[in-house]
Amino acid sequence: MAQKFKSPFKKSKDLLFDPALIPEELQHSLPPGYVVRPLCRTDNQVRSNTSFLKTLEVLTTVGEISEDAFRNRFQYLQDHNDEYFTIVIEDMNVPATLAGSATSSIPNLVTPGRGKIVAAGTIVVERKFIRGLGLVGHIEDIAVSGDQQGKKLGLRIIETLKAIGKTHGCYKVILDCSEKNVPFYEKCGFERKGVEMGWYV
Numbered sequence: 001m002a003q004k005f006k007s008p009f010k011k012s013k014d015l016l017f018d019p020a021l022i023p024e025e026l027q028h029s030l031p032p033g034y035v036v037r038p039l040c041r042t043d044n045q046v047r048s049n050t051s052f053l054k055t056l057e058v059l060t061t062v063g064e065i066s067e068d069a070f071r072n073r074f075q076y077l078q079d080h081n082d083e084y085f086t087i088v089i090e091d092m093n094v095p096a097t098l099a100g101s102a103t104s105s106i107p108n109l110v111t112p113g114r115g116k117i118v119a120a121g122t123i124v125v126e127r128k129f130i131r132g133l134g135l136v137g138h139i140e141d142i143a144v145s146g147d148q149q150g151k152k153l154g155l156r157i158i159e160t161l162k163a164i165g166k167t168h169g170c171y172k173v174i175l176d177c178s179e180k181n182v183p184f185y186e187k188c189g190f191e192r193k194g195v196e197m198g199w200y201v
């Protein structure tokens with residue numbers, strides 16, 4: 001049974017997974033007015049400044065994804081939400097009138113989608129036969145908007161995903177990255193292990 005924490009978000013059918021899986025202390029570690037939460041069914045405002053998909057564009061080409069296609073993919077992930085955990089950091093200071101009190105570390109108003117998504121990441125929990133039916137967490141698609149980099153948001157995304165992996169019983173959490181991101185992941189507590197291989201169809 002995964003550990004649960006007090007959350008500024010209510011459990012909702014529109015959130016990918018139970019927000020109580022995100023440690024409360026991670027909310028407090030963010031800049032004032034920023035919140036970390038599960039991906040929401042309505043985070044697909046395609047190509048708007050607040051969109052989850054827009055945030056992912058710092059990684060690679062996202063492509064044209066219709067609203068229906070987004071919601072279908074969201075539904076698949078939600079139907080497997082003991083396996084797929086995608087989180088976002090939302091800046092609720094934007095627009096300021098909707099942000100509640102920006103002086104506390106967590107805004108009063110915590111309705112998903114009122115602010116601007118500035119960072120995202122995923123952990124996929126793989127179920128193995130080896131290691132006595134062990135679980136391995138795979139961190140994927142870490143993205144911080146260009147104008148928000150350097151504020152420790154990437155670090156907080158990784159800390160949150162590691163905590164989710166740990167609370168689900170993963171015996172290790174692994175990821176692939178480019179050489180230039182090695183120092184960032186070392187700061188996040190990772191070390192070099194093995195070699196990444198790829199085959200593109």
Ligand code: ACO
Pocket residue numbers: 058059139140141142143144145148149150151152153154155156175176177178180181183184187
């Ligand atoms: N080289 C050296 N140190 C770095 C780098 C880097 N490229 N990036 C961050 N750091 C350091 C920071 O200086 C900071 O160190 P400090 O604690 O001593 O001050 C620490 O790492 C944490 O940095 P953050 O501020 O949390 O980093 P940021 O929020 O900018 O996120 C990230 C880093 C995710 C790499 C971001 O720059 C980004 O989105 N880049 C483009 C997309 C990308 O490359 N994503 C990762 C793909 S790999 C994957 O998804 C598994």
